[in-house]
Amino acid sequence: MANDVFVLVEHLDGKVNEVTFELLGRGRELATATGGSLVAVLLGSGVKNLAPEFGAADTVLVADHPALAGYTPEGYKRVLGELVKSRAPRVLLIANTAMGMDQAAGLSIDLGWPLVAYAREVAISGGALRAVSQIYGGKLLAEAEVPGDHAIVSVLAGASPAEKGKAAGTPAVEEVAASVDGARVRFKRLIVPEAGDVDITKEPILVSVGRGIGSQENIPLVQDLADSLGAALAASRPIVDQGWLPKTRQVGKSGMTVKPKLYIAVGISGAPEHLEGMRSSSTIVAINTDAAAPIFGIAHYGVVGDLFDVLPALTEKIKGAA
Amino acid sequence: MNILVPVRMVPDLAEELEIDANGKALDRSFLKLRLNEFDEHALEQALLLKEKHGGKVTLLALDAPDVDEALFTGVAKGADTVMKVTGVPEEGVSSHEMARILAEVVKSIPYELILTGVQSIEDRDGQIGPLLASALGIPHVSVVSGVEPTDGARAVTVRQEYAGGVMAEMEVDLPALLGVQAAQQSPRYAPVSKVRQVMKTAKIEEVASPAFEPGAGSNVVRLFKPETGGRAEMFDGSPDEIAEKLYALFGEKGFVKG
Numbered sequence: 001m002a003n004d005v006f007v008l009v010e011h012l013d014g015k016v017n018e019v020t021f022e023l024l025g026r027g028r029e030l031a032t033a034t035g036g037s038l039v040a041v042l043l044g045s046g047v048k049n050l051a052p053e054f055g056a057a058d059t060v061l062v063a064d065h066p067a068l069a070g071y072t073p074e075g076y077k078r079v080l081g082e083l084v085k086s087r088a089p090r091v092l093l094i095a096n097t098a099m100g101m102d103q104a105a106g107l108s109i110d111l112g113w114p115l116v117a118y119a120r121e122v123a124i125s126g127g128a129l130r131a132v133s134q135i136y137g138g139k140l141l142a143e144a145e146v147p148g149d150h151a152i153v154s155v156l157a158g159a160s161p162a163e164k165g166k167a168a169g170t171p172a173v174e175e176v177a178a179s180v181d182g183a184r185v186r187f188k189r190l191i192v193p194e195a196g197d198v199d200i201t202k203e204p205i206l207v208s209v210g211r212g213i214g215s216q217e218n219i220p221l222v223q224d225l226a227d228s229l230g231a232a233l234a235a236s237r238p239i240v241d242q243g244w245l246p247k248t249r250q251v252g253k254s255g256m257t258v259k260p261k262l263y264i265a266v267g268i269s270g271a272p273e274h275l276e277g278m279r280s281s282s283t284i285v286a287i288n289t290d291a292a293a294p295i296f297g298i299a300h301y302g303v304v305g306d307l308f309d310v311l312p313a314l315t316e317k318i319k320g321a322a
Numbered sequence: 323m324n325i326l327v328p329v330r331m332v333p334d335l336a337e338e339l340e341i342d343a344n345g346k347a348l349d350r351s352f353l354k355l356r357l358n359e360f361d362e363h364a365l366e367q368a369l370l371l372k373e374k375h376g377g378k379v380t381l382l383a384l385d386a387p388d389v390d391e392a393l394f395t396g397v398a399k400g401a402d403t404v405m406k407v408t409g410v411p412e413e414g415v416s417s418h419e420m421a422r423i424l425a426e427v428v429k430s431i432p433y434e435l436i437l438t439g440v441q442s443i444e445d446r447d448g449q450i451g452p453l454l455a456s457a458l459g460i461p462h463v464s465v466v467s468g469v470e471p472t473d474g475a476r477a478v479t480v481r482q483e484y485a486g487g488v489m490a491e492m493e494v495d496l497p498a499l500l501g502v503q504a505a506q507q508s509p510r511y512a513p514v515s516k517v518r519q520v521m522k523t524a525k526i527e528e529v530a531s532p533a534f535e536p537g538a539g540s541n542v543v544r545l546f547k548p549e550t551g552g553r554a555e556m557f558d559g560s561p562d563e564i565a566e567k568l569y570a571l572f573g574e575k576g577f578v579k580g
Contacts, residue, residue, distance in 0.1 A: 012484060072492055073452075074461050098465035098484055101441070101501070105448035109421070109456035114539025115448045131540070134548075136443045137335050141548050144446070144540040151540075154448075184461040184495040188479070193487035205577060229577060241363065241504040247487050254465065254483045254503065262577050269335070277485075283575060285568065286554065292338070294548065301571060302554035303564050313565035318578055321569065 002149065003036025004089040008080060009054070010099055011044065012071070013190060016053055019095040019157040024056040025164030026122060026155065027093050031058075033124040034090050040171070043079055045069035048173070055169030065178035070187025073102035079178045081110050088150060091129065093122070096154040098254070104154035115152045116144055118272070120159045129153075137271045138294035157253070158276050193248065198232045200249060205231035205262045208251055208278070209239055212267020212288060212307055216244045221311050222266055228318040234258065236274045252277035267307050270295030287311070323377035323475060323496075325368040326433035327401070328424050329361035330450065331386040332442050346542050350413060357392045360439025366505035367469055368437050369400045375471055378402045380431060384410045384420060390526060391517070397524045398512035404524065405431075409531040416538030417445050421453035426532040428458070433497060435478065440465050440501035447538040451501030461494050464501040 005027045010017040024040065031038040040057040042050060045068050051060040063079050080103060084092055092107070094100040096118055108115035116122070120141070121132035129146040131153050146153075200206060207226040213219060219233075226233045233249060240250040251258050253273035263281035267288060268274060275298055278284070286299035287307050296302045303310055333339060333348065334356045340349040368379045380403040381396040383389050393404040407427055415423070428436070441449045455462030467489075468481040477496055481489045483503055494500070557567045572578040 012488065017485075070492075071490060073463050077456075098482055101449050101464040102452055102462065105417075105452035106456040106462065108418070108448055108539070109453055115418075116540050117445055117448045130543075133446045135446050136333065136339055139335060139339055139547070140341075141546055142446055142542045143544040143546075144542050146540040148539075184498070185463065186493045188491040188493055191481065191489040191491060193489075229572070238359075242508040250487070253485060254487075256486055262572070262575070285571075292547075296554045296556075297548060299554040301568075302556045303568070304556065304558070305561065305564060309561040310564050313561040314568055317562075317565040317569045318572070321578065 002088055002090060003034040004039050004087065005031040005034065005036060006039045006041055006084060006087075006089040006092045007057070008092070008094045008100070008103060009040050009042045009050070010095050010097060011047065011050060016050060017095065017097070018162050019097065021056070021162035021165030022157065022160050023093045023095060023155055023165065024054060025162065026160045028056055028164060030091055030122065030124050036090060039089065041080060041083060043068050043076055043178070048175070051171065051173045054171055056165045056167040057169070057171045059172045059174060062173060062175050063178040064175065065180055067180040067183060068178060070190070071099060072183065072185040072187050073106065074185040075180045075183055077103055077106045077110070078180055081107055082179070083176060085111060090124070090150060092152045094152065094154045096156050100154050104152050108152055111150070113150045113152050114146050114148055115154065116146055117154045119153045119155045122153045122155065134272050137269060138275070139292070156272055156276070158279060198248070200232055200234045200251065201256050201258050203232040204260055205229050206234045206251070206258060206260045207231045207264045207266060208234040208236065208268060209266050210236040210268030211238045213239070216242070218308070219244055221308070225264070225311050225315045228315045231262075236268045265295050265299065266311065268295055269293040270298060323371065323375060323435055323471065324380070324433045325371060325377060326380050326382060326428060326431055326436045327361070327365050327368050328382045328436065328438045328450065328454070329365070329392070330358045330420065330439070330442050330444070331355040331383065331389050331392060332358045332444050335443065341545050346545055347413070348545070355386055355388045358439045358442040360441060360502060362509040363505040364437040364439050364502040365396060365399065365401065366507065366509040367502050369510070370506055371469060371471070372400070375475070380405065380433070382424070382427070382431070383407070384415065384423065386414065393526050394520045394524060395512050395517050398516040398520045399510055403527065405527040405529055407531050408528050414444070417447045417450055417453055418538050419534060419536060420450055421457050422534040423531055424454050425457035426534070427529055435496060436499040437469075437502050438499070440503045446542070447540065449501060451499055455499035458499070460497050460499055462499045462501070463492060463494060465503045466500045467502070467504040468506060469500060
């Protein structure tokens, strides 16, 4: 109860999000430190069959209700809020995703529990909870002490390995009642994007462009480099939000997760949301004017320089040699 | 529809961030602030809704350096009313504190819809959207792109974005708060000349901050820079020399025929 560690399971379309296993792995460490149980909280409709996937947990709490068939922030928050309030765990771990944002911050107010968001690290030692958040676009880390008996931590995807959360086991499954009457948010449908002209998740080489490109008129500069390498053009979120490239080209948290053999990041500073989508690329080359850009922390090879000088020179070199 | 857009001034990441002497907070003495980029999208979405369906857009910010210019720019773009909350701490406030302040302030402002940026770079203790919505007891959806009134403007249909470009469509009863990820078109640009003109004529309404419970719920004990560059092998030289080195690397790895 008061020492337990709760993990909110995130699933979509019958599939459990990988980040849930990362949280379970992290949750196990915390539960060992508190001497409590690790509890996976599974909300949805007809989802009980997913429970055996959470072998790393001691218990799976399942709230199964037709009104939870499609995720809504309100439906989940109401059911999760009731559960967490009555069972009062030491920590509630939630992924820092679209769904997680809704839940973590909302419940912090509803329950009056502190929230630490964008956590990369979270640990309990001597009963005290500490978490390290990645803020300012990944430029700074903030280590915080979290006082009190209960807390919510929203954890960044990719902050810890998923393997530990996939441990085999036979957790106890406990079904709990869910009350979701009078919903003000109604799930309508899931929209799965149609395949674009290029599937960037399948391309061996990606040249990815970010805010550093300045304006849409400069995109051909990057396209030229991509063409010279036989690569596909990808982009970070701001480029897609500006409408300069289609959504199908977006790498990162709200875009695609890519693992090409070569990823060339051009004018991309490396916000955590972007790194989440490309950190597993085999070779990462970053070209950026800012030597302190977080992208250099993950790149294998880096160039601190002006893309408007480096790109034409590189394209020329490759074309000339071909 | 009355649309309220609470916005936040945040450090400009184009500038170097310095940590203060106690190592727990930003050194704000030379800090340049700008409007949170997601708030620009929230404002754009509000203006698009107003242009299509009528209504009023109110832009609301806490007092901060450079906030007047951001608010006047909002007027130049088409906001009807701009307001700032005065008497807030100069060193800025946490997300929880901002939500507590706004929850009081918005009581005197008519709204059916609140649009704000999905997140900001200073949300260490959570995002303003869900914090404020819960404080107000109204429904909320994060990471929204695409908002359309439905059901005789008693509700809005929104799209919530997930990884891989998957989206969920939801219908949300008004009043509601949405955390905007991206407006349906990129934020419009307000020419400097127009902003200057607006500064002479428009007026920023000032509201005194209510008393609020301080704190973020947790205490920063250390603010520090992550180790970067430790992993990357850096190439330097003239653009041609760099191109040469990258080309050699690509050849070595078999990405080009060297």
